[in-house]
Amino acid sequence: MEREAFLARLAGARPGPDLPSLDDLPQAPTELRPGEDRYERFRHEVEAASGACERVSAGHEGLAVAAFLAGAGATRVALASDLGVHREPVHAALVALGITPVSYDDLVAERAELGALHATVTGASVLVAATGSLVTSALAGRAAALIAPIHVCVASEDRLASGLAEALHALPDASLVAFQSGPSRTADIEKKLILGMHGPGSTLVVVVRSLASDAPTPA
Amino acid sequence: MSDHLTGTTFQTRSVEQLAKPFQRQAIPNAVDPTVAGLHRLFAGSDRDRLRDLGRDIRGHAVANLPKLVAQLVDQLETNGVTVHFAGDAAEARAIVVSICSRAGARRVVKAKSMLTEEIELNPALEAAGLEVVETDLGEYVVQLDGDRPSHIIGPIIHRTAAEVRELFSRVAGTELAEDAGELARFARGQLRAAFLAADVGISGANFAVAETGSIALVTNEGNGRLTTALPRVHIAMVGVERVVPRLDDLAVLVPLLTGSGTAQRITTYLTLASGPRREGEVDGPEEMHVVLVDGGRSAIVGSDYQEVLSCIRCGACQNICPVYRQVGGHAYGWVYGGPIGAVLTPLFRPEAEAQELGQASSLCGACDDICPVRIPLHDLLRTLRRDRSAGATVSRGERLAFRIWSYAWASPTVFRLSALLAPLAARVPIGPARRFTALRDVVFSRGRR
Structure with a gap:
């Protein structure tokens, strides 16, 4: 059909309500409650979704990522280009543990190698405290965060948005933006929860303390 | 398929x-x-x-x-x-x-x-x-x-x-x-x-x-x-x-x-x-x-059923519907089951067989209570029944039965008597009661609330 004819058929609606203002959003499961700590809620939600979460001081993110991946026996690891300042420490720590990571960008055209990856490491544009979500985008590669059985995300604590409403205002400008919350899952067979259906079955978020909140870590 | x-x-x-x-x-x-x-x-x-x-x-x-x-x-x-x-x-x-x-x-x-x-x-x-x-x-x-x-x-x-x-x-x-x-x-x-x-x-x-x-x-x-x-x-x-x-x-x-x-x-x-x-x-x-x-x-836009287009396909009305819970999605005959299917199917499908689906409901209203965008499914089902029965003929016997019912339930004494007799009628189903109870268990609550 032509556009105009198609739109014309939709005319003649009964009047509907005005578009409500969302300035004063009611309390929702996707928003923080007053007084809640962003990181603590984030960690709680990630763990509730069967993911892992860890907070480290700046400079220690490489070790956290490398220890997790080495512990999982991952050897084929790809780093996405959106890691930013975290890329160098992550790369160095992996090499120190005998894992030589490749660049996701270099790999992406090779379908067979993409399918053989053990783990990918990406950044995140936004973390969402109330839902335990991280936001990746086509800037890292559309498939980067879910092509391998393990996904690790490294992001600074100042990327933490309180809830979904705030996060929607902080999205990156990319052709695809995606929220993800814990491992891929399905319950289609007799309602039994299975992790890792299409995307990763194991996920870790490493939250790097921002300088302002970089209090000494207890030993 | x-x-x-x-x-x-x-x-x-x-x-x-x-x-x-x-x-x-x-x-x-x-x-x-x-x-x-x-x-x-x-x-x-x-x-x-x-x-x-x-x-x-x-x-x-x-x-x-x-x-x-x-x-x-x-x-x-x-x-x-x-x-x-x-x-x-x-x-x-x-x-x-x-x-x-x-x-x-x-x-x-x-x-x-x-x-x-x-x-x-x-x-x-x-x-x-x-x-x-x-x-x-x-x-x-x-x-x-x-x-x-x-x-x-x-x-x-x-x-x-x-x-x-x-x-x-x-x-x-x-x-x-x-x-x-x-x-x-x-x-x-x-x-x-x-x-x-x-x-x-x-x-x-x-x-x-x-x-x-x-x-x-x-x-x-x-x-x-x-x-x-x-x-x-x-x-x-x-x-x-x-x-x-x-x-x-x-x-x-x-x-x-x-x-x-x-x-x-x-x-x-x-x-x-x-x-x-x-x-x-x-x-x-x-x-x-x-x-x-x-x-x-587009045929639904502007009609009495416009609100059904607000549906966000969450499935909650199916989960709560006493009819869906018994018969499942396939009984509705097309893509959507439950209250939303009972409304959408007759609107989307022209077949005569689709038009009775407004009946696939006990009109209990549980779907209205759970719908996240407050679609008045119960009203839409009633509207559908009204529209799809327009022009239908009512037999003289049915008209008489409803006249008696209306009389009986307007009088407290006769109403009480009918409530006493109802369990008996359910046990010895005859006529329309036989058809009704063929697929349903009829349970009468005892005592007063």
């Missing part, structure tokens, strides 16, 4: 479904935790006000479709998306086939989409020589077995793990264990190969954001996102009423959808696809197409 309406009635289909003991247990086992989880999830929240906002956003969108759809189309085109307009199912199928053939495609992967069930897309693609693979685990089972989904959210709610094991073992050529984890891993392997080889990925749309030209996909498995990531062409099939005005509206509609559908704050994957791969991005499709489908929707 998806059509069991012709030559059957809701009653004959129900009798067939009631004979499946697994389904009658499986439905409450699957949906009761979702309903309980919904109430737990919203315990600290203002669910009523969120539902008001959801109703107003969706109601506003449906009442302003020409303006919002025009905005959506403009924005999509600005983003580099090719937009197509399909008046009906046949046109929608032809458009998709032609996109695939122009792209020289041979293999197609699909994410879950109720709209593609409506328009029976898969047979058309297969007839055009394309290899189609459904990638949602439940839909994959449905496709392998030539079955139909029986629930909007859980397509194989009616199937046992043993049946899935048998099916997958046949595909594998070896005996798989009856373990949901192993069965899912087998499917992952098959489907991952399909993803990596696919030329075209076809998705639906949970929401289409007019302001930004974004297609929002909600999945837990991640197949929606892989569908938009790996193949070189992405086609999003969008029912024209899926439009929402603003990106911010998702802060209301997503928790309402995922809370009602799966008792989750948010699903594992919420994907916003706003165009093909851009300069400087490392992967993603070279082409993105949006097929806007009318398919009977």
Whole structure:
């Protein structure tokens, strides 16, 4: 059909309500409650979704990522280009543990190698405290965060948005933006929860303390 | 395949479904935790006000479709998306086939989409020589077995793990264990190969954001996102009423959808696809197409049933419906079951057999109470009964019976007497009571409240 004819058929609606203002959003499961700590809620939600979460001081993110991946026996690891300042420490720590990571960008055209990856490491544009979500985008590669059985995300604590409403205002400008919350899952067979259906079955978020909140870590 | 309406009635289909003991247990086992989880999830929240906002956003969108759809189309085109307009199912199928053939495609992967069930897309693609693979685990089972989904959210709610094991073992050529984890891993392997080889990925749309030209996909498995990531062409099939005005509206509609559908704050994957791969991005499709489908929707705009277009396909009204819970989705004869199916099917399908579905309800109103966007399903079902019985003839006996009933229940003494006699009548069913009790247990409460 032509556009105009198609739109014309939709005319003649009964009047509907005005578009409500969302300035004063009611309390929702996707928003923080007053007084809640962003990181603590984030960690709680990630763990509730069967993911892992860890907070480290700046400079220690490489070790956290490398220890997790080495512990999982991952050897084929790809780093996405959106890691930013975290890329160098992550790369160095992996090499120190005998894992030589490749660049996701270099790999992406090779379908067979993409399918053989053990783990990918990406950044995140936004973390969402109330839902335990991280936001990746086509800037890292559309498939980067879910092509391998393990996904690790490294992001600074100042990327933490309180809830979904705030996060929607902080999205990156990319052709695809995606929220993800814990491992891929399905319950289609007799309602039994299975992790890792299409995307990763194991996920870790490493939250790097921002300088302002970089209090000494207890030993 | 998806059509069991012709030559059957809701009653004959129900009798067939009631004979499946697994389904009658499986439905409450699957949906009761979702309903309980919904109430737990919203315990600290203002669910009523969120539902008001959801109703107003969706109601506003449906009442302003020409303006919002025009905005959506403009924005999509600005983003580099090719937009197509399909008046009906046949046109929608032809458009998709032609996109695939122009792209020289041979293999197609699909994410879950109720709209593609409506328009029976898969047979058309297969007839055009394309290899189609459904990638949602439940839909994959449905496709392998030539079955139909029986629930909007859980397509194989009616199937046992043993049946899935048998099916997958046949595909594998070896005996798989009856373990949901192993069965899912087998499917992952098959489907991952399909993803990596696919030329075209076809998705639906949970929401289409007019302001930004974004297609929002909600999945837990991640197949929606892989569908938009790996193949070189992405086609999003969008029912024209899926439009929402603003990106911010998702802060209301997503928790309402995922809370009602799966008792989750948010699903594992919420994907916003706003165009093909851009300069400087490392992967993603070279082409993105949006097929806007009318398919009977414009006829509902402006009618007494306009509010049904606000539906966000969460499945909550099915979960709570005493009729659906007994007979399951297939008894409704078409794509949608439960109260939403009882309203949509007669509106979308012209067949005489579809028109009785307003009767597939006890009018208890539980669907109104749970609907996240407050669609008055109970009123719509009554309106449907009124409309579809217009011009029907009433026998003299029936008219007399109702006159006696009206007289009896207007008089306290006769009413009390009738209440005393009713259990007796149920025990010795004659006439219409015999037909009524043939498929129902009649239980009278004792004592006063």
